[in-house]
Amino acid sequence: MKKNFVIGVDIGGTRVRMGCVDATYRLQNTRMAFCSTLFGTENTVGAVCDVLKNYIRDFKGKSDILGISIGVPSTLSRDRKTIISTPNIPGLDNIRLGEIVEKELGLSTILERDVNFLLYNDIERLKLDTSGTVIGCYVGTGFGNAVMVEGNLLIGKNGTACELGHIPVPGNAERCSCGNFGCVETIASGRKLSELRDAYLPGAEMCEMFLKHYPTCGFLRDFIDYLSIPVATEINIFDPDYVILGGGVLAMPGFPTGDFENSIRRHVRKPAPEKELEIVYASDDIYNGVRGAGIYGFKKLMARTKKEEE
Known part of the structure; x- marks a missing residue:
């Protein structure tokens, strides 16, 4: 059968x-x-x-x-x-x-x-050409990342490649759930956004953080810039054909997609890869x-x- x-x-x-x-x-x-x-x-x-x-x-x-x-x-x-x-x-x-x-x-x-698997779904849904390099950055509770090069997932020598959320940030002493200190995920993730809400806007609804408080609140402007740094870092490393952006944080009502993209482009090298940068978005299913x-x-x-x- x-x-x-x-x-x-x-x-x-x-x-x-x-x-x-x-x-x-x-x-x-x-x-x-x-x-x-x-x-x-x-x-x-x-x-x-x-x-x-x-x-x-x-x-x-x-x-x-x-x-x-x-x-x-x-x-x-x-x-x-x-x-x-x-x-x-x-x-x-x-x-x-x-x-x-x-x-x-x-x-x-x-x-x-x-x-x-998120990357595979988006590549199929968007009908992207995988003969080059495709990177996916997904901001949910943490900062997820996947890379495909010439049709194959990049997994690394030990199988633990693409832990983009765990690149260290100078001057950041926060302990990460991975056990290390200073990972970018501790300042650029849904978990961090929740902590910022509790510290600066106690009682505010998470779903209204961007809708009601951006760009007035400076900590949210900083948060968007911090989110862009790991994305721009990987773009500068791989010079990808496509950049897929997604995850629960980016799907929040009022998320400033334009400012996020502008911040990414500000940190990416010029003229290339910034000039030919192709950014596409995951669905929020x-x-x-x-x-x-x-x-x-x-x-x-x-x-x-x-x-x-x-």
């Missing part, structure tokens, strides 16, 4: 989202669970397996599922078998999650950084990571199946 679906899974800091993605990359049968109900247990991996078992039972059964593709907010080993570190989720450090899920569910399972997981899963699992048949 032809396998028509990949189960895409997006494990985030607060929610786990999943859905079925077909061979045309259409997403259906979405479901969401809160991490607090899964990761508050002693057996985090067992909880993940149980959620997936229930999902498959309720929606499709195993007969037409090609496999499972799981995105995690973690650093991974180069072979993509071991989760090295997941600062915001207990129970997901130094564990071979993909192999465990595969054994428990009897389905081929792929593991990858969640932000790489909460299931982008799930669809991206399915897209990536189809590509990898079909290639694996073809190789096994040869």
